[in-house]
Amino acid sequence: MVDLTRFDDVTTVWRCPHTSVQIGGKGDEHYHLGTVIRLDGEEHARRRKALGVLLARRGHAVFRAKWLYPTADAALDRLLAEAGPDGAEIEVVTWGRRISQQLAAAVAGYDAGTTPDGASKLFEMSQVMIAGRPSVLKVISGGIDETDPAHVAGLEAKQAIIEMFHKPALLRREVLARRAEAGEIDATDLPMDFLMLAAQKIDPAWNDPTQVERDALLLMGAAVHTTTNSLVWALQEIFAWLKRNPGRADDLLNENFVLRLAQESLRLHPVVPGLSRLAMENIDLPSGGVLPEGTVAMLRSGEASADPAIFGDDAGEFNPDRPSPKKISRFGLAFGQGTHMCWGMPLVIGSGGIDGTLVYLLKKLLDAGVRPLDEKNAAFDLDGARGRHEFGRPEYRVRLTGKPVTSAELATELSH
Ligand code: HEM
Numbered sequence: 322m323v324d325l326t327r328f329d330d331v332t333t334v335w336r337c338p339h340t341s342v343q344i345g346g347k348g349d350e351h352y353h354l355g356t357v358i359r360l361d362g363e364e365h366a367r368r369r370k371a372l373g374v375l376l377a378r379r380g381h382a383v384f385r386a387k388w389l390y391p392t393a394d395a396a397l398d399r400l401l402a403e404a405g406p407d408g409a410e411i412e413v414v415t416w417g418r419r420i421s422q423q424l425a426a427a428v429a430g431y432d433a434g435t436t437p438d439g440a441s442k443l444f445e446m447s448q449v450m451i452a453g454r455p456s457v458l459k460v461i462s463g464g465i466d467e468t469d470p471a472h473v474a475g476l477e478a479k480q481a482i483i484e485m486f487h488k489p490a491l492l493r494r495e496v497l498a499r500r501a502e503a504g505e506i507d508a509t510d511l512p513m514d515f516l517m518l519a520a521q522k523i524d525p526a527w528n529d530p531t532q533v534e535r536d537a538l539l540l541m542g543a544a545v546h547t548t549t550n551s552l553v554w555a556l557q558e559i560f561a562w563l564k565r566n567p568g569r570a571d572d573l574l575n576e577n578f579v580l581r582l583a584q585e586s587l588r589l590h591p592v593v594p595g596l597s598r599l600a601m602e603n604i605d606l607p608s609g610g611v612l613p614e615g616t617v618a619m620l621r622s623g624e625a626s627a628d629p630a631i632f633g634d635d636a637g638e639f640n641p642d643r644p645s646p647k648k649i650s651r652f653g654l655a656f657g658q659g660t661h662m663c664w665g666m667p668l669v670i671g672s673g674g675i676d677g678t679l680v681y682l683l684k685k686l687l688d689a690g691v692r693p694l695d696e697k698n699a700a701f702d703l704d705g706a707r708g709r710h711e712f713g714r715p716e717y718r719v720r721l722t723g724k725p726v727t728s729a730e731l732a733t734e735l736s737h
Pocket of ligand 1: 357358359369425428539540543545546547548551592596597622653654656658660661662663664665666668669672
């Protein structure tokens with residue numbers, strides 16, 4: 322395995338057609354085998370096209386409007402309504418996960434996971450599943466131990482999710498698909514989610530029920546921690562930035578500036594340690610070396626997104642005012658590159674940037690007057706965490722004052 326950290330090397334391999342993501346092995350049959358992240362070439366293009374209908378033509382906006390805004394708004398309104406004179410306390414990791422899980426359940430079509438209680442249950446079960454799911458490195462090296470209690474518990478949790486959330490929802494859609502075919506209902510009245518596509522067998526691979534299970538679980542796995550961790554990093558970066566720039570709190574009222582803050586945070590805080598690709602032939606790297614055929618490259622997107630050659634000498638610093646490099650996104654390689662670029666990006670970023678999940682949730686919190694709860698929870702030294710993957714905080718408590726952000730008030734609080 323070769324680590325690549327330069328922006329040019331990483332993007333070259335990411336975009337190279339002579340690479341493969343079929344680097345599975347023992348253990349993959351339970352989780353990732355045949356899913357979009359393990360498909361190459363035409364099979365991959367067919368799966369992306371099939372999945373594409375869900376978010377295309379502003380489908381991403383429909384999901385957000387129906388499943389994100391009401392959930393996020395209701396939770397905060399409830400908290401603020403019950404707030405005392407000092408405001409209300411909120412643990413952002415749990416809040417973000419619950420909302421992301423509901424949205425992810427809606428995208429997958431897991432009806433029972435779209436309520437707050439259902440999402441919490443689904444999240445708990447998914448945590449056990451994810452804890453037992455072998456890492457890509459384990460799968461590649463064949464080092465998976467089937468007797469490991471975490472592995473066994475993970476598979477049990479997966480089966481429980483299938484029984485409780487997956488099967489009833491799929492059955493409902495199979496009935497609807499038959500009724501639509503028979504002309505009893507209009508095709509436009511069918512639900513718009515992954516399981517509906519699967520019930521209609523839009524991709525022939527979905528004739529295999531276990532493939533449908535793996536695909537639905539992948540979509541949910543890809544959506545929840547990514548969005549939540551990015552939200553929590555962005556919030557911490559915003560507090561730290563305000564502390565350094567106490568006179569600029571009013572900038573937070575400008576949603577385009579909030580977008581800049583979110584993009585800069587996404588660039589510096591990758592959601593995974595790296596993405597692996599197998600070289601199918603020798604690949605010339607811009608740095609001068611060659612990635613030999615048969616080698617697995619680990620694309621370190623966090624390090625590459627903080628490459629000074631692209632983002633300047635202060636690439637490793639959080640600077641929302643940095644000029645945008647030509648033809649390169651402000652969020653760097655946060656969502657990948659090439660054909661496997663993040664499928665969920667339109668949900669997270671939206672169409673103009675400011676209507677995506679991340680900016681919406683940040684704005685929601687800022688509008689509710691979010692403050693670090695105490696010194697322990699206040700922004701800590703983030704320098705060491707930038708430009709590489711870190712899991713982030715298991716919890717992050719903040720206070721909502723209910724009052725909009727004002728320079729003087731925040732500056733005083735943050736300077737303590
Ligand atoms: C801040 C949030 C997110 C970040 C930073 C992120 C990042 C990424 C990255 C870097 C990849 C590329 C993987 C590779 O090249 O192998 C990826 C792929 C993917 N993401 Fe996301 N993601 C986010 C949210 C989401 C959401 C909300 C969903 C679904 C609702 C999602 C679904 C996917 C899927 C299905 C793929 C695989 C695409 C393919 O292999 O063709 N992601 N994501």
